[in-house]
Each structure stands twice: as structure tokens, then as C-alpha cells.
Amino acid sequence: MERCSVEVSTRGYWQSHQCARKAVLTIEGKGYCKQHSPDRRAEECKRQQLDYAQERHFSDLKWQGEKFFEALLKISRGHNDPRQLALDALRNITGDKG
Numbered sequence: 339m340e341r342c343s344v345e346v347s348t349r350g351y352w353q354s355h356q357c358a359r360k361a362v363l364t365i366e367g368k369g370y371c372k373q374h375s376p377d378r379r380a381e382e383c384k385r386q387q388l389d390y391a392q393e394r395h396f397s398d399l400k401w402q403g404e405k406f407f408e409a410l411l412k413i414s415r416g417h418n419d420p421r422q423l424a425l426d427a428l429r430n431i432t433g434d435k436g
């Protein structure tokens with residue numbers, strides 16, 4: 339396979355040179371080594387972040403959902419301080435420090 343096509347600048351040199359690594363994938367006719375495959379790395383990074391955020395969101399909903407349900411149940415049964423109950427339920431929600 340061909341060489342990685344990415345130009346890299348080396349500290350201490352004024353000129354950049356072509357990466358010496360072997361290309362492991364080709365995007366639009368240009369070879370990229372493992373380290374310089376930008377699209378895949380960016381995509382993977384983005385996907386991982388998205389997965390994490392999504393997971394976080396769902397687990398939040400899962401946990402908080404139960405708490406909300408409890409709170410609603412108490413309110414529906416005539417809890418005498420529904421506002422405080424709601425505040426308690428919301429207390430540990432991400433981004434809410436009230």
C-alpha cells in the first residue's frame with residue numbers, strides 16, 4: 339500500500355514533510371496512516387461522545403423518572419407540600435444545583 343499523504347511539520351524544522359507511515363486507508367485518493375486518518379478519528383470521537391451523552395441522558399431519565407413518579411404519586415395523594423416535593427425530585431438533575 340501507499341504512504342500516508344499527510345504533511346507533518348516537525349518541531350525545529352521550517353519545512354513540513356510527508357508522513358513516513360504506511361497508509362492504512364484511502365479517502366478520496368489520498369492515503370492515511372492509522373494516526374492521520376482524520377475522518378474516521380473525528381467520526382469515532384464524535385460518535386463516542388454522542389453515545390456517552392445519549393447514555394447519560396437515558397440513565398438520567400431512568401433514574402429521575404422513578405423519582406418523578408414517586409413525587410407525582412405523593413402529590414396525587416394530597417401531599418401537603420408539592421412544591422418542596424418537586425424541588426427535591428429535581429435537586430440532583432444534571433445542571434440543576436437548586
Ligand SMILES: [Zn+2]
Pocket residue numbers: 342343344357358359370371372373374
Ligand atoms: Zn500519517
